[in-house]
Amino acid sequence: MSNLKNEVIRAVRLGDSDTGRIVGQSLKKLRELAGLTQKELAARLDISRSSISNIENIGDVHIHSLQRYVAALGATLRIEATFPATEQLANQFNLAFDPDTPDENQLVFPIFGDDIFRRQRDVVLSIRPQYTSKIMEGKKTVELRRRFPISAPRGTVAYIYSTSPERAMVGRAEIADVVKLPIEQIWKKFGKSASIKRSDFYAYFDGLKEGFVLQFTNPQLFPRSLSLSELRDRFDFEPPQSFLYATPILRKALHDEFPNVSY
Missing domain, CATH: 1.10.260.40 (lambda repressor-like DNA-binding domains)
Incomplete structure (x- = not known):
């Protein structure tokens, strides 16, 4: 300590x-x-x-x-108020504020300190390797999510964590927009740019009437990947099932170590 x-x-x-x-x-x-x-x-x-x-x-x-x-x-x-991330509460609190969320299932708001109601931080997205490579190549320009803060400011940075078997932080992309639409409209408008099979698409959104589309711009591959073991050792990082907010120390490290990658 x-x-x-x-x-x-x-x-x-x-x-x-x-x-x-x-x-x-x-x-x-x-x-x-x-x-x-x-x-x-x-x-x-x-x-x-x-x-x-x-x-x-x-x-x-x-x-x-x-x-x-x-x-x-x-x-x-720091004194915090923690809420379950239900759709009703998410809409009520408006996720344009920074809830220091440990994962997509909680909204954690500071109620004491100098950092009350900050703008959202950048996010870490867990994405399968077959999709991360397409994002970095600019072939996959949208990412689909069952849940995501629709009020995320434009220009929010998405750090791309490539899941098993790669298990590493491989790059970043900017979120140009977040769109919430009925599932059928998502498929019609974004199915091709999402680089996903129709069967996989509907399996992913099974049980939902609406979903979220993250539109990417300016994807950039890191000069070297950060393995999960390194992320754990240096940042106490655990990969999210869907997304989490990037900690300041992680953001600073990525900025300092990859100065040739624009932020």
């Missing part, structure tokens, strides 16, 4: 009862993981050791004090 600087720490774990004690235990655990004694943390905060003890034993602490405690560990406090 020596590299807590600028990291987000989920310090508060709320239960149905005795919330203060749970908060205090979480803070104590974080302090211990950071390798600090109560006396050392008290010195950083310019308060008494007994005050630290009271916070950790009782957990009755104001948000401002909680923020200072976590900041003294070298971390950043």
Whole structure:
């Protein structure tokens, strides 16, 4: 836990009862993981050791004090509201905001901090190898999704993760537009540019009346692929079933390591 600087720490774990004690235990655990004694943390905060003890034993602490405690560990406090990504909630919250989504099944909104309601970040798309190669060659100009934020800003970057057996991040493309249409209209308008067989198309959208079309532009192959093992080791990355939002550290690494690829 020596590299807590600028990291987000989920310090508060709320239960149905005795919330203060749970908060205090979480803070104590974080302090211990950071390798600090109560006396050392008290010195950083310019308060008494007994005050630290009271916070950790009782957990009755104001948000401002909680923020200072976590900041003294070298971390950043973040409080979030997590919702299931149902169509109704997605429309209600309007995904033009950045919900820091771990996967396509959750909407996570920060309710405390400096990053409330940011614009959407770029996304990572899991795509089969036979399709990723066509995207990089410019032959496949659209990607189909059962679910996707239709309000994604134009120019959003889609990082292409090629699934098994390749299992690597291979390139990027810009999302020129996101269209939501009835399934039959998608096939008529985009079936050819999606480079998919009719049987596979209808199997993919089975059970849905409408689907999403991501229109790609400016596909660019990375000079080297990033394997899944490298992605896990460096970025704690796990490939999504459909899509996820790219973390800032992943985006920065791709930008720094591939300077000849325009962003």
